[in-house]
Amino acid sequence: MLAQIRSIDSNFGRTNGGLNQNLDSLPENEINVKLSGKTKYTDYKIISHKNDTTIVDTTLTIQKEYKFNFLRKDNFELLAFHNQGQTFNNLAYDFTNISQFPDIGFKAKLFNYFDIEDVNYYQVPTPTTEIMYRTGLEQGQVVDALFTTNFSKRFNLAIAYKGLRSLGAYRRSLASTGNFRVSFKYETPKGQYAIRGHAVNQDFFNQENGGLTATSLEAFVNDDPNFSGNRGRMDINLNDAENTFDAKRLYFEHTFKLLSSKDSLQEREFSNLKLGHSFIRDSKFYRFNQGTATTDIFGDANSSGSINNKTSYLLYNNQLFIDFNSKYVLGRFRVKSDLSTYSYGYENLQNNTVGITKNKLKGDAVSFGADWNGRIGNFYVNASGSITPGIGRLSGNRLFGEAFYKKDSVLTIKGRVGISNKSPNFNFLLHQSTYNDYNWENNFAQIGTHTLGGVIESKWGNISVDITNINNYTYFNENSKPVQFSGDVNYLKAKVSKEFILGKFALDNTLMYQKVASGNSVFRVPEFVTRNTLYYTDEWFKGKPLLVQIGATFKYFSKYNANAYNPLLAEFTLQNDTEIGYPTVDLFFNARVRRTRIYFKADNISSFALDKNYFSAPNYPYRDFVIRFGVVWNWFI
Template sequence: MQAQTDQNSQFDQYGNQIDPAMRTQKDSSNVEVQSVPPKLYMWNVSEELGTVLPIQVDTLFHHFQNTNLVEGVKGHYNYLGNLGAPRLSRLFFERPQASESMFIDPFSSFYQNPWDFKFTNSNVPYTNLTYYKAGSKLDGEERFKSYFSVNVNKRLAFGFNIDYLYGRGLYNSQSTSLFNGGLFGSYIGDRYQAHLVYNNYYMKMAENGGITDDRYITAPEEMAEGKKEYEASSIPTNLEETWNRNKKFYVFLTHRYNLGFTKKASGVENDTVDRYVPVTSFIHTMKVERASHRFISNSEPEDFYSNTYINTGSLVSNDSTTYFGIKNTFGIELMEGFNKYAKAGLTAYISHKYNRYNLMNSDSATVDKYNEQEVFIGGQLSKRQGNVLHYTINGEAGMLEKAIGQFKLKGDLDLNFRLWKDTVSFIARAAISNTLPAFYLRHYHSNHFYWDNEFDKEFRSRVEGELNIQRWRTNLKAGVENIKNYTYLNQNALPAQAGENIQVISATLNQDFKLGILHLDNEVTWQKTSNEKILPLPQLSLYHNLYIETKLAKKVLSVQLGADVRYFSKYKAPAYTPAIQQYHLQADDDQVDIGGYPIVNVYANLQLKRTRFFVMMYHVNQGMMSNANSFLSPHYPINRVC
């Protein structure tokens, strides 16, 4: 069950407050002033140049019952079964490349990059409190999220966010405890704009290595004592007294100063006040981050890991590594729209990044230190104004040390037009890159995994197209990607590169239907990989949501009652290894199929004014069919009814 409250307001795309409709009633005995209607404006900033990107305000209650599921709103992710556990998308086009702090990557359901952070500007203090709870005190899950923002004036805002989750876990040694606390601020002026984000993450996770025998789930009658079903806590697991701990903080600052002129009001209806028109913008973006990873194990079965490289003394394993990075980007932009000939914005920039890594040494007494620097020069052409055509083209090339020979080029375009009485949007995306694999895929030293690789650069090219027809409730998306020197974790959980090109083709159709209060939402994804051994993917992934939606209590209470199902076809899903906290290809002597099993949830989703809440029963189809494939990762069962 979950409940959330919020307060909201509205600002225009430049951060200027829309005049509030203040109403005053007077009589001879008193004066009553009604409160200002709450208004809210919300946006992200881009990674490279800190460009303001308006987003939809988070007030809708559709799909709200799925917002805390680690498998994603529409069930795209494999994970280990518990709240906050590591996850990996089954849809290839949703998988990001490994980052500098690779051990944080599997926690995408909790961790948030600064360019995903939501900034707000509101004429009243904005508060969003969220609480989720499932299960009992012994095996339940809880999560609390708090977001607060207040404006000093119409341009300056600041606030804080807190996110804490605790998943006790249905199975032994499965608990998770993740915490994030942060501060943020923004200033949106005519000449100066700035955004600042500070977040500090602490993530602790117990590891059980999966259950010792899948038959405790798939065929319990074959196990000891002839039981037909086992309590989750009584099923033996491979590991105990084993933990992974990740810490990370970052400070992200992006600011710019605009040079321009003041345009005098013309007196016509749409131009009645003087306004500042920026011509040139000077940009600086900085990110400072530090991450540490530690793996601790007091007990490991014999032969659970193939190799041992470092004697860690009293502990079976006590692995650690740290990463520190600082990146600065400086740019100058000729602004779009400052006169009738400036149809697009043009930006040139240069970035410098310094990375430092500390790794364990095989003698366990010293630390191996690695320093890497990158310098890139880049440019961007963009058109964001208008209602018909928008595009952004961004390219950068490496100029120093490890960056030499690396380049990235990406572009996106959206075209919006009327077709009869409907609005049709066509979106195209393309990207080409030649980049070195992430540091931890090239170097990592620990008790059971030790590698130093000289990998070639990974060359990727991708093209995607998307068609959205609003009135038909139709969205069709398709894409193809080609990868040379694809870098992956092999059957031994070691980094490797493919010696051939690999292609992936994908198509997704979202088609929703409505008949009165009855709704049926559908998503169907088909994808095909040219090498299923190195890059296994399920060919078919489905999501369906059948519900009724209506308003009650004088139309102030919005209600959704329904059930949804997620399903994907069988495939050799990646396995998970605790000692590196990563997904990898299944071992040759332990091949299992995952999938071919639906997960059905039923729910009641409600919204009363600014409060959203829901009640949901997860995996209600448990026991109604064969449990042979009721896993989302090899040897990690799906949670039972909760």
């Protein structure tokens, strides 16, 4: 649990991270641990990939309630499937952080994936542990455990594991995932040399039932009493299908300081020249397995036996960079060059009857780029650009810039612009399967994405607006075929949030409006999404040992043709037959006892009163009423 504070100037040459500058008010007695000398609670630091520095936060806020899920993120813009550990449908899209290179694809498996930017580094004066536990659906639970310690002031090691297993209410909906992370950082006594890195091993397994059959779907909508108490009795489309996504990554970055000097008046380093190198080895595997072919769902197959399709991806990236920082040139500059090598595809041709000629895509590329991060008083500028020349699949360019003005916690005004040109993900370019209709090799044009946005954050409320233009938008059509849209997609997303507080009561509101001016035939989002939470906060009992938070959350999104889920592709596809849009009401009772936060939640209590029209995707019902329990606990040894 985090609260944004000042940024440190580490030896990795990055800046204070730009947009995430919000401050939470933390009383100094939050971490009740005996500390020696001048050590304070703010010394328990969490350092992001971009060197944003936050602190271990044991407070209980409404934002913690929103993030208490297996993703541990606010999923306002997502529509969950009924069982935790399954995928999510999108209620909105974010194009402000587009990756430089195409990825393997199979995006429906990646919501719980830890990318490079998701792995944290730590600096703590005493060994520190955090445990998160949450009950699953029917059978199972999710546990996220972290242990970190500093062997010295300059060397930190962190080990974390998030594991989930949940059976689900419907047949063949078991979810089992694991995210193992190890991170470290070290610097020499005088800071001349610094290194940080991490190793991540992740696996995501799901049984796939293909949704309800037409007969069961009718029984669900009509609230047939024969099934209302036992969803496991309903018939499903797939009885022996499952998919798995495995990923392993090794990353490290190290720098050597060539030149530095001190400000004689302020006794601080004001300029330096650093030489650095980073390395990434990223491997990913996607598998779809099935006992026997289901031709009425996926079409004809080149086998009457079992289906075992495996797609692999391997990326190596080496980056050399030079950092220069000086008060005379208003900020920090980085000049960088990357050498990347990739391999994607299959061990051999999966289907000999469909005319596919390739089983692998391979290549390499050299990229050049620069970063600039500057500050003048309360005005900040961050910019990053890179170009990969050539005609290969990794070629393209990316430019992102943001500028913002921050006046303490009273007002922040931000503006941002982004330009990206890159190839579609590899599963759009080459895919092979025992099923005949799921084989293709394409030579698609690059996707061009242009974004312009701004944010105003103040004590009076927050407003954000993003306008995105996409050409050559690539998607899976109603027949699960990859297609590039011939026109432009123009997408507007505007969001307003404000919390009203009256005594011990508060009303937290978020409203999002979206409009697809062109391209709405292939790019689908609901026009309105709203979340309103009314809650009560108080300290109970003598001596105030217990802080309670009791409330209800109302969420609604307007009807739209939500994308359908294809379990063979692990992707979402277009569909024009079913509109989805409905309200839900959740109740919660949360409490904090010292450094322990306890959560009780009643999901979708509105299901008792509303029609059974709540779905996550066509044929996939959203969860019925269920009570969840969870806890987050911190130790400071």
